[in-house]
Amino acid sequence: GAVVSQHPSWVICKSGTSVKIECRSLDFQATTMFWYRQFPKQSLMLMATSNEGSKATYEQGVEKDKFLINHASLTLSTLTVTSAHPEDSSFYICSARKSSGGAETQYFGPGTRLLVL
Amino acid sequence: AQKVTQAQTEISVVEKEDVTLDCVYETRDTTYYLFWYKQPPSGELVFLIRRNSFDEQNEISGRYSWNFQKSTSSFNFTITASQVVDSAVYFCVTNAGGTSYGKLTFGQGTILTVHP
Numbered sequence: 001g002a003v004v005s006q007h008p009s010w011v012i013c014k015s016g017t018s019v020k021i022e023c024r025s026l027d028f029q030a031t032t033m034f035w036y037r038q039f040p041k042q043s044l045m046l047m048a049t050s051n052e053g054s055k056a057t058y059e060q061g062v063e064k065d066k067f068l069i070n071h072a073s074l075t076l077s078t079l080t081v082t083s084a085h086p087e088d089s090s091f092y093i094c095s096a097r098k099s100s101g102g103a104e105t106q107y108f109g110p111g112t113r114l115l116v117l
Numbered sequence: 118a119q120k121v122t123q124a125q126t127e128i129s130v131v132e133k134e135d136v137t138l139d140c141v142y143e144t145r146d147t148t149y150y151l152f153w154y155k156q157p158p159s160g161e162l163v164f165l166i167r168r169n170s171f172d173e174q175n176e177i178s179g180r181y182s183w184n185f186q187k188s189t190s191s192f193n194f195t196i197t198a199s200q201v202v203d204s205a206v207y208f209c210v211t212n213a214g215g216t217s218y219g220k221l222t223f224g225q226g227t228i229l230t231v232h233p
Contacts, residue, residue, distance in 0.1 A: 002164075034220075043208065043223045044162075091160060103150065103169065106221060108162035 001027050004096045006109035014117055019081045021112045023094030029074035030096035034106065035067070038091045050077040084116045119144045119211050121224035129230045130199055138194045138227045140209030146170075151192045152210040152221070153183065162208070168192065199231045 003026040011019050023033055031052045036044040048069055049057040056069035066088075068080040077096075081088050091113050095106040120143040130136045142151065153165040166176065168185055176183045180197045196203055206226045212219040 041228075043225050046220060049220065093160075093162065095162075103167065105152070105164060105167050107164060108154070110159065110161040113160075 002098050002107040003027050004094065004107050004109040006094055006112050008112060009110060010113050012115045012117065013084055015085050016083055019084055019114060021079045021092055023077045023109050025075045025096040028098045030098065031074060032097045033071060033077040034095045035069060035079050036093045038093060044093060081114065086116045089114055089116045119222040121209050121211055121222055123209055123224035123227050125227045127228040129232065131232050132201060133198050135195060135197050136199050136229065138207050140192045140194065140224060142190050142192065142211045144211060150212045153194050154208045154210060155205045156208065157205040201231050201233055204229060204231045
């Protein structure tokens with residue numbers, strides 16, 4: 001299988017607080033994980049590539065200090081939204097890359113809905 | 118740069134109808150991968166298929182089938198005898214860098230609604 005979990009599934013927080021989202025590959029190891037953001041009725045937007053044991057690579061326009069990524073092990077990556085504001089409210093989705101048959105496929109977590117009041 | 122176009126924003130069908138979701142891609146890579154993912158209302162993206170650019174063989178998996186036409190840069194997805202549970206957003210995706218592990222480029226998605 002290829003199961004990816006995310007925790008929490010829902011977060012409601014006050015403006016100014018920090019929120020940590022965990023992404024775990026449950027039955028395979030992932031040296032690379034990805035973090036996406038999705039607004040209602042829109043496609044996924046890649047925020048950053050999380051590499052185990054090294055710094056994350058951020059897409060253009062994504063604030064590194066705002067969205068802290070830590071890939072501490074081969075099965076866990078975390079995204080911390082620091083000093084969250086209402087405009088950070090969104091659906092955050094992670095994916096983990098799994099090698100299979102000489103090629104690799106990204107498997108996605110169930111997503112985390114963040115609402116900042 | 119890669120680009121994926123899903124011209125159909127929304128499709129509505131009645132159960133048991135066949136439905137085809139169109140996908141056209143652009144890439145300068147000679148080797149690339151194409152994917153389809155399903156996103157049901159729960160939000161989780163479900164992997165459906167991966168196809169590499171050297172394999173133009175069409176594939177069938179149960180009620181699902183995929184038609185890869187390299188000459189027209191299309192990778193269309195057909196659901197036969199649609200069911201209400203097929204209602205979801207479907208994304209056609211390609212990757213960057215000529216390998217299967219490059220960054221993914223998503224199409225805008227097609228919202229499929231299957232009515233009973």
